[in-house]
Amino acid sequence: MLANYGYKDGSGEYFITVDTEKCNGCGDCVEACPAKVLEVIEDQYDPIEGDMIASVTDAHRKKIKYSCGPGKPVSNRPPLPCMAACAQDAITHSW
Amino acid sequence: MITAGVDCGAKNTKVVLLKDGEIVAKSIVLSGFDQRAAAEQSFAAALEMAGMSKSDVSNITATGAGMKEAQYAQDTVTEVGADAKGANFLFxxxxxxxxxxxxxxxxxxxxxxxxxxxxxxxxxxxxxxxxxxxxxxxxxxxxxxxxxxxxxxxxxxxxxxxxxxxxxxxxxxxxxxxxxxxxxxxxxxxxxxxxxxxxxxxxxxxxxxxxxxxxxxxxxxxxxxxxxxxxxxxxxPEEPEYVSALGAAIVAAEHAKNK
Amino acid sequence: MAEEYWRWKEYNWHSPDIDWKQAESVTAGVDVGSVSSQAVIMTDGQLFAYSNMRTGSDSPDSARNAMNWAMEETGMTLEDVQYVVGTGYGRVNVPFAKRPITEIACHARGANWMYGPGVRTVLDMGGQDCKAIHCDERGKVTNFLMNDKCAAGTGRGMEVFADLLSVSIEEVGDMSFDVEEEPEPVSSTCVVFAKSEATSLLREGWPKSKVLAAYCSAMAHRVFTLLERIGVEKDFAITGGIAKNSGVVKRLEQEIGFEALKPKHDTQIAGALGGALFAKALLEKERKK
Missing domain, CATH: 3.30.420.40 (ATPase, nucleotide binding domain)
Incomplete structure (x- = not known):
């Protein structure tokens, strides 16, 4: 499953996508994120299987543009901590 | 030399008149639903305040979301550019x-x-x-x-x-x-x-x-x-809403010198 | 802001042909949304009863009321229901639910039952959010997004316009087609800015119908761009309150290039229905243990 967390508003499209086929629930991204945007929880979208997967916390889903902002400087963009930490390449950002 | 900066903002349209590096007049008018009219009014009010006529002004630069509506302006500058100039002038x-x-x-x-x-x-x-x-x-x-x-x-x-x-x-x-x-x-x-x-x-x-x-x-x-x-x-600044217009007036002066 | 007003009729229904006392499993799903709440009861996986009501100020009460109303005149009481799943915005506030399940999973599952296994894309346009979901032939979510951050593209955004123009929300759809020529869509996405844009259009002398047409097509376009992120595959179904607004739905279908499936049941019960189906699966899983 591709889980798209985030939103689109007048200013743009801000989504963090977790590919749950690739995610193994290791939690490296959770540790890496300075803004504590991610957590590893039971898959809310497949309650029957209920695998442990990385997802964006409820508190951040409506403001990831701002939560992730300091990690996306306008110049000399470094790779994002969550994406860099994920050995499975399961995380992408839309902006 | 006298130049003018017009900032056609979403809410207010501001004009600053600059004479040899000094602010001589300022005006602010609600942009309302007719930004073109607001730009005319704001400019006229600033001229009146300074006791000048349009022909006294050597160069006019517009900025702000509705900058195209200030049709009397000779050129335009981005909001970001105007902000930087205006802020640098004050601080x-x-x-x-x-x-x-x-x-x-x-x-x-x-x-x-x-x-x-x-x-x-x-x-x-x-x-x-x-x-x-x-x-x-x-x-x-x-x-x-x-x-x-x-x-x-x-x-x-x-x-x-x-x-x-x-x-x-x-x-x-x-x-x-x-x-x-x-x-x-x-x-x-x-x-x-x-x-x-x-x-x-x-x-x-x-x-x-x-x-x-x-x-x-x-x-x-x-x-x-x-x-x-x-x-x-x-x-x-004391009047923070005028900084972009001020910046535009500074740009107008720089352009006039280079002409 | 106008007071909350009820847009669609509240009602309940139950099947006269089913004797629930003979059923091996009796499960329910209760969907407490921001505007409306639904309860669906299934017996052995068949639709037995449902209700659709407005959500009150208190989520537990709304859940109880919806459930009681669905059971009305059936002789069933809450004790007879073996497993209840809560879903929707107030899902954690359904006191008699065994567990909450996100509405995205429930909508996919509900749409799969309602429209059949051919459904691949489900668009749910609710009161305060907009969800786009891809599911497989079993109704399992394969791709989704949910926009509940921004009012544009939600029922709430439409209400702001209905208020501004003093048009009842039910009339919006028809009225938006009462134009000679389709106007350009309202250019601002943000509802706050779109509202000022509409105000200036009204000042320019635009009739209400033309302003509504411009807003409905802006809303259709916005929802379309959200859908594009996950892609639109056939069969395509629209659920939620805005599915009843033809002004948005027809314009959206035009943009997509094909039509959405015509609903067999009230689309508003899709979430609760999915909840009842999950309840059945979870009950069976429990019994196997």
Missing amino acids: PSAKTIIDVGAEEGRAIKSDGKGKVIDFAVNEKCAAGAGSFTEAMARALEIRLEEMGPLSLKSQKAVPMNAQCAVFAESEVVTLIHAKTAKEDIARAVHDAIADRISSMVRRVGIEKDVALIGGVARNVGFVKSLEDNLEISFSI
Whole structure:
């Protein structure tokens, strides 16, 4: 499953996508994120299987543009901590 | 030499007349639904204040979202460019400029000589600009000018969950029904918008001194929230809404010299 | 802001042909949304009863009321229901639910039952959010996004316009087609800015119908761009309150290039229905243990 967390508003499209086929629930991204945007929880979208997967916390889903902002400087963009930490390449950002 | 800067903002249209590096007149007119008319009126008012006629002005530069509507202007400059020039004129030591207007927020990193190095913009969403506070003032049934002083009285931080101005309005109504003090709601509103502006400022990086300009800088409650959030204090001009127009007038003077 | 107003009729229904006392499993799903709440009861995986009501100020009460109303005149009481799943915005506030399940999973599952296994894309346009979901032939979510941050593209955004123009929300759809020529869509996405844009259009002398047409097509376009992020595959179904607004739905279908499936049941019960189906699966899983 591709889980798209985030939103689109007048200013743009801000989504963090977790590919749950690739995610193994290791939690490296959770540790890496300075803004504590991610957590590893039971898959809310497949309650029957209920695998442990990385997802964006409820508190951040409506403001990831701002939560992730300091990690996306306008110049000399470094790779994002969550994406860099994920050995499975399961995380992408839309902006 | 006399030049003019016109800032066609979403809410107000401002004009600054500059004579040999000194401000000789300023005017502000509500942009309303006819920005072209507002641009004419604002310019006429500034000329009248200075006792001048249009022919005395050697060059006119326009800026702001509706800059094309100032048809009498010879050229235009981006809002970011005008901000950097204007802020540098007032605060030569400023390296970071934060401009919060009615419909847009901007963070600019400047070289300290009025040149832009980097910038970030929040636009097309009311949540990150003055419109947000305005909508919340309506929900609180108080005047916009009261929001700032009211929120300074707050002793308690109340979280605001809604990000969108439309949803935040309902949240404010719910808070009122739950008997939350109006000053705490006002502070929650300012903390919320300060949170968004500070994230944008962090994207360009903070280098002192930091100037805060734009009409929203008049809101003492917002200023307090943003200062607390970024843990720094700002240089704020007495009339922060004119800085872009001033910057445009400076650009007009530079262009006139080069002609 | 106008007071909340109820847009669609509240009602309940139950099947006269089913004797629930003979059923091996009796499960329910309760969907407490921001505007409306639904309860669906299934017996052995068949639709037995449902209700659709407005959500009150208190989520647990709304959940109880919806459930009681669905059971009305059936002789069933809450004790007879073996497993209840709560879903929707107030899903954690359904006191008699065994567990909450996100509405995205429930909508996919509900749409799969309602429209059949051919459904691949489900668009749910609710009161305060907009969800786009891809699901497989079993109704399992394969791709989704949910926009509940921004009012644009939600029922709430439409209400702001209905208020501004003093038009009842039910009339919006028809009225928006009462134009000689389709106008350009309203250019601002943000509802706050779109509202000022509409105000100036009214000042220019635009009739209400033309302003509504411009807003409905802006809303259709916005929802379309959200859908594009996950892609639109056939069969395509629209659920939620805005599915009843032809002004948005027809314009959206035009943009997509094909039509949405015509609903067999009230689309508003899709979430609760999915909840009842999950309840059945979870009950069976429990019994196997």
